[in-house]
Amino acid sequence: MTVTMKQLADECGFSKATVSRALNNDSRVKDDTRRYIQEMAQRYNYRPHTVASNLAKRQTRIVGMLMPQAPRGAADPFFLEFLQGINETLFHSGYSLLIPQVPLQYMQQALDQMIYEHRVDGVILTEPTQKDERMPRLQQEGIPFVLLGRTSQPDVYWVDGENRQGARKAVEHLLDMGHRRIGVIEGEANQVATANRVRGYEEALQDAGVNPHGDWRLNADYTRQGAYDAVSRWLDQRGHRRVTALFACNDLMAIGALQAMKDFGLRVPDDMGLVGFDGIEASSCVDPSLTTVQQPILQLGRTASSQLLQLLQGQCPAHRQIALPVSLVVRESSGAPRQSLRSS
Amino acid sequence: MTVTMKQLADECGFSKATVSRALNNDSRVKDDTRRYIQEMAQRYNYRPHTVASNLAKRQTRIVGMLMPQAPRGAADPFFLEFLQGINETLFHSGYSLLIPQVPLQYMQQALDQMIYEHRVDGVILTEPTQKDERMPRLQQEGIPFVLLGRTSQPDVYWVDGENRQGARKAVEHLLDMGHRRIGVIEGEANQVATANRVRGYEEALQDAGVNPHGDWRLNADYTRQGAYDAVSRWLDQRGHRRVTALFACNDLMAIGALQAMKDFGLRVPDDMGLVGFDGIEASSCVDPSLTTVQQPILQLGRTASSQLLQLLQGQCPAHRQIALPVSLVVRESSGAPRQSLRSS
DNA sequence: CTGAAAGCGCTAACAA
DNA sequence: TTGTTAGCGCTTTCAG
Numbered sequence: 001m002t003v004t005m006k007q008l009a010d011e012c013g014f015s016k017a018t019v020s021r022a023l024n025n026d027s028r029v030k031d032d033t034r035r036y037i038q039e040m041a042q043r044y045n046y047r048p049h050t051v052a053s054n055l056a057k058r059q060t061r062i063v064g065m066l067m068p069q070a071p072r073g074a075a076d077p078f079f080l081e082f083l084q085g086i087n088e089t090l091f092h093s094g095y096s097l098l099i100p101q102v103p104l105q106y107m108q109q110a111l112d113q114m115i116y117e118h119r120v121d122g123v124i125l126t127e128p129t130q131k132d133e134r135m136p137r138l139q140q141e142g143i144p145f146v147l148l149g150r151t152s153q154p155d156v157y158w159v160d161g162e163n164r165q166g167a168r169k170a171v172e173h174l175l176d177m178g179h180r181r182i183g184v185i186e187g188e189a190n191q192v193a194t195a196n197r198v199r200g201y202e203e204a205l206q207d208a209g210v211n212p213h214g215d216w217r218l219n220a221d222y223t224r225q226g227a228y229d230a231v232s233r234w235l236d237q238r239g240h241r242r243v244t245a246l247f248a249c250n251d252l253m254a255i256g257a258l259q260a261m262k263d264f265g266l267r268v269p270d271d272m273g274l275v276g277f278d279g280i281e282a283s284s285c286v287d288p289s290l291t292t293v294q295q296p297i298l299q300l301g302r303t304a305s306s307q308l309l310q311l312l313q314g315q316c317p318a319h320r321q322i323a324l325p326v327s328l329v330v331r332e333s334s335g336a337p338r339q340s341l342r343s344s
Numbered sequence: 345m346t347v348t349m350k351q352l353a354d355e356c357g358f359s360k361a362t363v364s365r366a367l368n369n370d371s372r373v374k375d376d377t378r379r380y381i382q383e384m385a386q387r388y389n390y391r392p393h394t395v396a397s398n399l400a401k402r403q404t405r406i407v408g409m410l411m412p413q414a415p416r417g418a419a420d421p422f423f424l425e426f427l428q429g430i431n432e433t434l435f436h437s438g439y440s441l442l443i444p445q446v447p448l449q450y451m452q453q454a455l456d457q458m459i460y461e462h463r464v465d466g467v468i469l470t471e472p473t474q475k476d477e478r479m480p481r482l483q484q485e486g487i488p489f490v491l492l493g494r495t496s497q498p499d500v501y502w503v504d505g506e507n508r509q510g511a512r513k514a515v516e517h518l519l520d521m522g523h524r525r526i527g528v529i530e531g532e533a534n535q536v537a538t539a540n541r542v543r544g545y546e547e548a549l550q551d552a553g554v555n556p557h558g559d560w561r562l563n564a565d566y567t568r569q570g571a572y573d574a575v576s577r578w579l580d581q582r583g584h585r586r587v588t589a590l591f592a593c594n595d596l597m598a599i600g601a602l603q604a605m606k607d608f609g610l611r612v613p614d615d616m617g618l619v620g621f622d623g624i625e626a627s628s629c630v631d632p633s634l635t636t637v638q639q640p641i642l643q644l645g646r647t648a649s650s651q652l653l654q655l656l657q658g659q660c661p662a663h664r665q666i667a668l669p670v671s672l673v674v675r676e677s678s679g680a681p682r683q684s685l686r687s688s
Numbered sequence: 689c690t691g692a693a694a695g696c697g698c699t700a701a702c703a704a
Numbered sequence: 705t706t707g708t709t710a711g712c713g714c715t716t717t718c719a720g
Contacts, residue, residue: 002460004697015707020699030705047460051404052697055395055712062442075625080419087445091454096442096463098406101431110435116346116391119440224629255629262631281419285568285599287606287631348713359691364715374689396713399696462697 008046012037023048063090063308064098064120066111066134076252077280078297082148085301086124093309115141122308124148129190144311146304149192157311159304159322163193166293166326167200170247170275173291173328175208177335179245179273183216185227185257187249197249197277216243220253227256235264245273251283254290269335279329288332296324352390356381367392407434407652408442408464410455410478420596421624422641426492429645430468437653459485466652468492473534488655490648493536501655503648503666507537510637510670511544514591514619517672519552521679523589523617527560529571529601531593541593541621560587564597571600579608589617595627598634613679623673632676640668
């Protein structure tokens with residue numbers, strides 16, 4: 001039994017136009033009538049028909065988000081927390097988030113739907129790759145978007161953690177703990193974030209006068225299982241014989257590495273130091289707890305979405321590029337003394 | 345540079361109506377013209393305007409999902425996997441999922457928006473409480489919905505895991521391992537799932553002739569931290585003095601319990617056996633790995649969404665209530681021998 | 689099999 | 705300050 005605006009208008013004795021204005025707080029309507037109409041709307045339990053309103057306004061009040069490439073994705077707690085930051089912000093501005101969480105092969109199709117079928121007003125992209133073809137598409141269609149991650153294109157709005165510096169801090173910490181031969185578990189190779197984290201790793205070693213050996217690099221895909229497999233193989237092949245610590249490009253992989261080492265009979269940190277990246281909750285739950293680079297995950301989500309909201313409202317955000325600082329959280333896996341969860 | 349249906353129609357030399365029919369595979373249009381029009385649509389890169397189409401059809405092709413009450417929610421891996429099952433199914437039918445992941449106090453508001461402002465065609469509810477006021481709302485508005493969880497209302501469509509039987513299996517397993525005094529870490533009290541799991545726990549004990557003691561019940565809220573705190577307090581107060589094993593109503597709480605025991609200096613399973621519920625991925629990652637009751641999480645999501653899709657398409661699903669079986673996965677925390685991740 | 693015309697419910701010029 | 709009049713882009717009777 002829904003009441004339409006026309007019915008409400010008739011009931012009020014005003015025209016649809018006035019009712020529409022009153023409900024949208026247009027300044028051109030007399031205070032009395034606005035109050036009256038709003039009151040009536042309440043009484044008749046009137047609710048605007050979003051779809052109709054959207055059609056007329058040529059908007060959807062929906063923001064699309066393309067989840068990262070499989071096999072990473074919603075399984076990574078990082079993105080969950082990120083999502084929460086986004087949702088929070090959007091909700092308060094009356095926007096909702098649409099996440100076509102689909103298999104990789106449909107990713108393009110999902111983006112097309114969002115863009116060309118007018119399903120969303122704006123988009124949040126994550127996990128940019130070296131030459132990401134999603135951005136030109138969005139630009140061409142004039143759809144506002146914000147990127148989680150960074151790109152060299154100067155006209156793109158992005159938000160990112162300090163990947164390179166974070167990785168540096170992680171590796172410098174391992175160096176401080178006395179390690180010299182430090183390996184790295186890399187995430188997917190085509191991602192910008194991977195490149196930057198690996199760069200930070202290399203720089204730290206370089207500064208310490210250590211020349212990274214080819215055997216010290218393990219390729220994985222940002223998943224736990226992927227890292228577990230890669231590290232297991234590496235251990236089996238005795239690729240680790242001279243390495244005393246590993247820096248993993250994210251926590252999930254660090255956790256996988258931890259398990260592989262356990263299964264191989266290596267103790268962490270005694271036999272092998274380990275540092276992760278992201279600061280997901282699980283990093284504090286594993287045993288030994290994981291030393292990691294804490295990203296301001298929620299904040300990344302909030303920032304990305306509020307940038308996008310500004311764009312959608314036709315404003316021009318103060319900064320196009322925002323890099324948020326990260327911090328090293330020292331726990332057990334890198335060799336520090338045990339600590340309890342009690343303090344948390 | 346979007347092309348509208350009118351433009352396409354003009355280009356084709358047909359009327360909008362025919363074009364609309366052709367593109368929607370209406371049988372009343374000649375095969376030749378249909379093919380021709382579809383070809384032209386491709387060529388001109390025509391994309392239907394979803395909002396307009398939705399307005400005319402009085403639908404949105406969007407399904408809303410109300411995430412569980414805080415503090416549980418998107419932080420629980422269970423729901424992520426569940427979500428994935430839903431998304432998969434919906435995507436293949438051209439539906440998308442809207443998840444207003446908002447603070448608890450806005451939950452009602454979010455539901456209202458979805459319902460009354462015609463933002464969604466149907467809803468998936470989770471975590472029913474004893475007297476859940478969301479269902480009457482939806483029923484009154486005639487909005488199709490499916491429940492994850494169960495209810496006594498006979499006319500509601502629901503999908504659920506076998507909570508009671510699962511809990512029984514868990515506790516019977518502990519009994520088999522020689523435990524008699526088995527405690528339970530309960531989830532939020534007002535949830536139906538909690539009641540059923542606790543019931544299963546009680547029944548198993550009863551059948552074994554064990555009379556559960558009041559001290560054996562710990563109250564928590566389905567979160568890791570909540571369980572950590574509850575168990576820590578319990579241990580401090582020496583409430584555990586006669587208990588040799590715990591059944592946690594979900595894995596997250598089991599993990600929290602694990603940490604609390606570690607911090608207290610108790611070894612699992614030697615000093616205290618532990619079994620969880622859900623079978624989230626993390627249950628196999630912790631140390632010791634967690635014996636748990638595996639729910640068919642993905643399948644729950646798929647089933648719930650395909651039930652809903654049927655309702656949305658005006659069909660009548662074969663079953664109103666679907667209870668999917670669960671299975672006990674025995675790992676280390678209940679006293680079984682260590683096992684490697686390699687097999688996974 | 690195809691077309692004309694009337695909406696879907698709301699917004700936004702343009703008048704008054 | 706308010707009302708009139710066209711749409712937004714698509715679907716769907718109802719005729720032909």
